[in-house]
Amino acid sequence: MTKLIECRHLSCAYGNTIVVKDVDLTITSGEFVGVVGPSGSGKTTLLKAILKAIAPSHGHIDHSPGLRLAYVPQVETVDWNFPVTVTEVVVMTQSQGRWWPRITNAERAATEQVLERLGLGGLGNRHIRELSGGQQQRVFIARALFHQPDLLVLDEPTSGVDVRTRHDLMHLLAELNEGGMSILLTTHDLNGLAAHLPRLVCLNTTVIADGAPNEVLTSSVLEQTYGAPMEVLIHGGMPVVLEHGADEISRRLSRRSAS
Amino acid sequence: MILLGLDLFEPYHFAFFRNGVLVATIAGALCGVLGVFVVLRGMSYIGHGLSHAVFGGAAASAVMGLNYFVGAGVWGVWSGVLIGRIARRRIIGADAAIGVVTTASFALGLALLNRYGQAKKSIEAVLFGSVLGVKTSDIIAVTVVTVVVVIIVVMAYRKMVFATFDPDVAEVTGVQVQWVEALLMVMLSLTILVTMRVIGTLLISALLVIPASVSRMTTNSIARMLWVSPIVGAASGFIGMNMAYHLDTSVSATIILVAAAMFAVVYGATGVRGRVRISALHHV
Structure with missing residues (x-):
């Protein structure tokens, strides 16, 4: 390794x-x-x-x-109104040693392959705003993967x-x-x-x-990490984290709606 | 050619007009290209401030008897890089700092011309541009800057787009964002420097913003914006220059009004779609 x-x-x-x-x-x-x-x-x-x-x-x-390295930013930080198409976003990382910026046929084919793999086939010419939330995120993963x-x-x-x-x-x-x-x-x-x-x-x-x-999802580690008490249950062999006090809040709210 | 009783070719008998048309058209195209990056990066205010800063340099070089391009050029590029650095740090009050630096430079220019220059004439020429003042050196300067800017934008296109769209990721992927931004500020300063003599300090930022905004309304692709925007800018310069002669109006004002008219037409024609597209352009 x-x-x-x-x-x-x-x-x-x-x-x-x-x-x-x-x-x-x-x-x-x-x-x-x-x-x-x-x-x-x-x-x-x-x-x-x-x-x-x-x-x-x-x-x-x-x-x-x-x-x-390839980095996928938080979707909230992306400017979705920026005038670029899906293909333009994906090839953006390939900027070394280029004299003419036009997208080559080879790049177009490679882009289509990556998009296809991520379930975005045929959306290459769409503007990034015209996609659903899940598709938008996958565009940025596609760009990262294109960088290999x-x-x-x-x-x-x-x-x-x-x-x-x-x-x-x-x-x-x-x-x-x-x-x-x-x-x-x-x-x-x-x-x-x-x-x-x-x-x-x-x-x-x-x-x-x-x-x-x-090993790490335990009450004491989580309390140190989050600064709030948390309970950990094991469900189907996997840890499930419960916030302490959540039941207390729901009790208070239900009492209010009942009165 | 006679149209509505006007001889459209009449002004072309004059050398000053031929030079003016050439410079105005090239200047429009040049501002159109850089304007795309200006509006997408929300730098309209920086363009506006920079033209005021260059005014200070122009005045100082006039007073000291320096060549305009050398004096105002050094001053302009230096202020451009400085403004870029202030803006990049995104500290609180960056806008205020830019405002102070550029208006102070502008005020210094005014004061210097009042005190030492043939005040009124040259101040008006710099503020509103002067087509009579266009010399061969201006044509050469604007052409050289245009060729250089086009070469840089073509060669660095993907890096510039990446750094504009997503600077953090661009940095990580190996684009030197800081250099790209500095390069943009230098190109912007040089553009303002060589177009200022025709368009003037006060209206130049409009020529950076309007053609690019028009192009944004027509397309969702930055690549197409970079074709449409210079065409709109060049057309504004050409038509505005000709109209100014026949209407006997200020050249720079007429050019901007032509550009604004194109904006209004495209705004109406593209309807809601165009409005949505430009609503996201911010003004910093």
């Missing part, structure tokens, strides 16, 4: 505010890793540091030589998508991982996504726990 990414004592700060502190993290080829944590826990900052989009304030990040990465990095891939889309996405990512692609993603969706992954990293500024869901 070759090491793709190695972070040693990694810290990141915006001004005087430390967002990520003393993180040690290694990702080897073929892994599928999820980073979980509450909003503001430094998940996106850690991803950006790993992608070398921001410089760490302390520590090191090593990429294996010639590592190809060794490591696919996704930021909150299931935020703002419906249950069906999440399900399809999980199948797609599992299939890619089985095909040998390494995947790193962030999520705050513990039950819908994180519990299904082989390896989880619980982050709250620093790494609280790192391991299989059965």
Whole structure:
């Protein structure tokens, strides 16, 4: 197993505010890793540091030589009104050594192949706004795959998508991982996504726990990560996280509607 | 050719008009190309501010007896890069900082011309443009900048589109976003520099915004916008210049009014679809 990414004592700060502190993290080829944590826990900052989009304030990040990374941003951050078609988005990453920007026939064929694989066949000439939510997200995965990465990095891939889309996405990512692609993603969706992954990293500024869901999804780790009491049940061999106090809220609300 | 009692070819007997038409048409096309990136990046205000900053440089170079292109060029490019850096940091008050820098430069230009210049004439020429002042050197300058800009936009097209659409991902994928942005600011400064003599400081940002907005209403593809926008810009320059002669109106005002009329026609013709498309263009 070759090491793709190695972070040693990694810290990141915006001004005087430390967002990520003393993180040690290694990702080897073929892994599928999820980073979980509450909003503001430094998940996106850690991803950006790993992608070398921001410089760490302390520590090191090593990429294996010639590592190809592809990044899928959160769908909420995309400007859907930007005047580009699906094909134009997918070929965007291929910009090295080009004299004339026209999409070549070879690129068009390769794009069509990737789109077909992601269930977007025949939509190449559509404007990105004219797609459904699930299709929109897959366009960005298509762009990432077109870049032929060794490591696919996704930021909150299931935020703002419906249950069906999440399900399809999980199948797609599992299939890619089985095909040998390494995947790193962030999520705050513990039950819908994180519990299904082989390896989880619980982050709250620093790494609280790192391991299989059965090992890290425990009440004490989650309480440290989220700063709120949580209960973990085992259902069909898989951990299911329950928020403490949810039953209390529903009791209060039902009492109000009854009165 | 006689139309409605007007001899349409009459002005072409004058060398100044032939030069003016040529510069106005090329300038329209040039502003059309860069305008696409200006409106999609929400940089309309930056274009507006930059033209004011260049005015300061133009005045200072006039007073110091420097060549216009050298003096205003250095000043303009420097302000462009500076504004780009301020805007990039996205600190609170970036707009205010840009406003202060550019209007101060503009005010300095006015004061310098008041104090040392043949004030009134040259101030009006710089503010509103002057077709009489167009020299061969202007034609050469605008042509050279246009050729350079077209070559850069063609060669760096995908990088520029990527950096505009999705700067974070572009950076990760190996596009040097900071350089692309600096390059854009330099091209914008040079464009303002070489078109300012005809269009003038006050109306140049309109020529950056209107043709690009018209093109946005007609298509959902940035590649097609980059064809449509320069055509609209060049047509505005050409038609505006001719109309200004026959109507005896200000050249820059007429060019902008022609562009605005095209905007109104396309706005009406594309209906709701066009309105939806331009509603997303922001003005920063």
